[in-house]
Amino acid sequence: MKKISLFYIFLIFLFVLSLGFILQTGRNLEPEKKNFHSSQISSEKNTNAKNYPVKTVPLRPDFLDVEAMGKIFSGHLRQPISRLLLQLIIIMLSARFFGKLATLLGQPSVIGEILAGILLGPSLLGLIFPEGFQLLFPKESLSTLQILSQLGLLLFMFVIGMELDLKILKNQAESAVIISHSSIMFPFLLGAGLAYFIYVPLAPEGVDFIAFCLFMGIGMSITAFPVLARIILEKGLTKTTLGSLALTAAAADNVTAWCILAIVVTIVNAGSFSSGILMIVMSLTYMLVMWKGILPLMKRAGNLYTTKESMTKTITAFFFLFIFFSAWITEAIGIHALFGAFLAGVVMPDKKELRDNLVEKIEDFSLTVLLPLFFAFTGLRTKFGLLSSSGLWPVFFLILFVAVLGKLGGSSIASRMSGKNWKDSLSIGILMNTRGLMELIVLNIGYDLGVLSEEIFSMMVLMALATTIMTGPGLKFVEFLFTKESFTTTNTGILISFAQHSRGLELLKIAYGLFPEKKKRER
Template identity: 35%
Template sequence: MSATDNTRPPNAAVRRRPVVLACVALAVVSVAVSLLALRHAGAAASGDGVRAAADHPDLTLRFLIAVVVVLGVARLAGRLAVLAGQPPVMGEICAGIALGPTLLGRIAPDAAARLFPDGVLPMLNGLAQLGLVLFMFGVGRELASVRLRGTGSRTVLVTQASLMVPFAAGTVAAVALGTAYLGPAGDPVAFTVFLGCALSITAFPVLARILEELRMTRSEVGRLSLLAAAVGDAGAWLLLAVAVALTEGPGTVRPVVTAVGGLAVVLLLLWPVREALRRAARRWDGGTGAPRGHRAAPTALLLCLACGAAAVTSVIGLHPVIGAFLAGAAYPAGPASLDAAADRVASFSGGLLLPFFFLGFGLSADLGALPFDADTLLVGGALLAVAMLTKILGPGLCARLTGMGRRDALSLGVLLNARGLTELVVLGIGLEAGIIDERVFAILIVITLLTTALTVPLLRLLGHARPAPSAGPPEPVREQAAESRAHAVPAVTPPPSTPAGHP
């Protein structure tokens, strides 16, 4: 079916039912078999934690069972989210939280302990960190793929408002909260910068997926939202680096070393590394006599680049995801071998590795332990209102003032309010750095889930079509040539296609 064909055969829903039922049955059977095996393994276990070398096969068995459960539950939750009209990543995030202390650890603590014993957690965390690094590499690549043709006052105003208005409101909210919600680092300046950064994030991959499903990628609102999200997220990552650097405290040379090292990494990636990749791609793509084994070389090189950049930035004091993000931004676009390798890695990381990151996130976040007292409800409600109003009204009013229609301006703000997985990555970094405590961490998780889940329903209320559930990703949307109009919006090249269910 072509991208311009909006009609579907009348029996398409009937044909999809066996696929949905098969996915559900596969997940249920996998989980049932895994739980039976866990029961058997638990009966034979001595309960002494990590065992001696003679018991390693049991640890391997538990790891393999955990992999089956995590992937099966994540796939089922993603499918249910699609059927509910939500991005699949929403279901996978909820699945990761449900497998943690929020749900499984509360209703069946013994089963949770057997499913994720201490000896298995480092293995799962390794998969999670690799998935996170490759995901951030893909985000950097997608943001770098945005190409502009023309400029306009509307573009400048909306892009600035998408970042600056929520950031300013977040800093005011941080000052109002005072020192009661500071993290273990105890730095109020870092807390202020971080909260402003957290409220200004837009999940670029989730936004691109929603636009594709609603067939809005080529619209004026879609192109403008992609541009604003790309520029805003780049600025937000810079602010996040500043917030983490502030935790080093005054009078230390570490922030200076980090800044100089970060600049050196950027220059290294943008010039010699990028040129070396292009020369290698010309050799791989040129001629027909390349050895068969060279087909795997671009993929291996990409993995080395992403992981190597993440390791380097970790050494100089920046978070590893920033290095992976910079590597993706510097990754050259165009050579067929490099593009194919990036697509393969995106499919692998999104389909197989990110569910383990959601699991790790769920294990560290006990939303059930969040105290629902008056103070928590007041702080959570206030931050939710600030997050939504500033993201929707700030860019929306700027678009309206520059001549955009009321419905389109409001739709633009709603699109930019989707935070998704990118926000979860930022929150995890803030908790790890000690900038925020677990209360603020849990509150911001709830805000992230609510703002992302409300995006599609609000767009439907504004008259946009509901995305139809499908067994695969929507067809790629190709940009059409259009004449420049008043308050021209730069044409944005859609980001590389994302595997179904993993924006």
């Protein structure tokens, strides 16, 4: 054995022996310390100094005291940071697992992530393992979870705003706006009508009808733009007319719905007509400042900072500060911080390199770590047991029917009126019926404002999940329906050409031009 190894062993032995001697000898000072402390009590009574208790950890000769070790370990688990780390581990594992499972089943991964959050809540985990649920998600830990989830939503909404290409709104503006606004007005009106019938038994105590009605309307009207974009990409529809129109309509829907939501939140928070008008004016002023003042400045910044080398930590910090400042402004106005983050993303420079760099810095962490916390927090608020105990399942199916009828029906009719065939019209309607994450954001805002009760919140969450799950199978059903129909038509034929085959179609056109009745008879 080398000398250095022997020295190392000797050093460890000397350290342990010396430390043990100091600790054992120091224990003899404890009686003297108690006497000294008691002699100081009378003099300290007349001072304003605070006495903080000192926790003593006695050295036990029995190092295998399982009961004591269990208590110490349990105490460590109940520490806020320890519990938060455990929550992060379980939530992230569940989100990844169920997200992958949903992908394997042909569904967007967000479906699995939402489902994971619901399963971790009182609807399943709290039902089958209440002790573990209380240990993992006690009430005092939910505030931290909510703040982190809101931070994740801020970054997510910034990315959504940044990825919203306003140019596509100009290319198909007329059809897209008509389809988009029809897909908002139809379900909004139906949701408002439904609110009239369920307000008395299901609205929270003290909530006025206008606030409840408006939130039921906007809750029915949302389209999940990011989920829809992912579905269109996975289906290979990005460069098709159908995919482009659906994406444009969803983008217009996204902008319009968030503006309506901002107005609804303003009305709910205002408390009076004059304060409501003031909040709306302030909101419009801020949007105008962002559009006319900040957007040109951001375009100039985009010309300077595009490459990864130019995106220094200082520049990155500036963009983060811009996100948080914009979110703070809209929160201070009263229209929610998420709207400010979304608006900050919309006015970002239209430079692909810059946007890709920012998305790379933000999206991975926010989508992987923080956003699953939002799903889990939503799941903790969702209580499907209330539907069974209160006999509310018929009400849920009514909500689901109204939501699908308004969104799918309104979008399909508007698309058909704009000149699309029934296949494309129904496909657009099914795509616009996708709600997903955006719906959950609206519902949580309504819940935080006290406008939505636990029962309504749970039913609307389930409706959002169901309508998003419908999208993939619905598109396949429409494809099957119209493909089957095309096999039964006689409007197709086979052209067999010899020699110069390229002239076959030209000769056929000439023949049909000379004998048009032959073409009609063959058809």
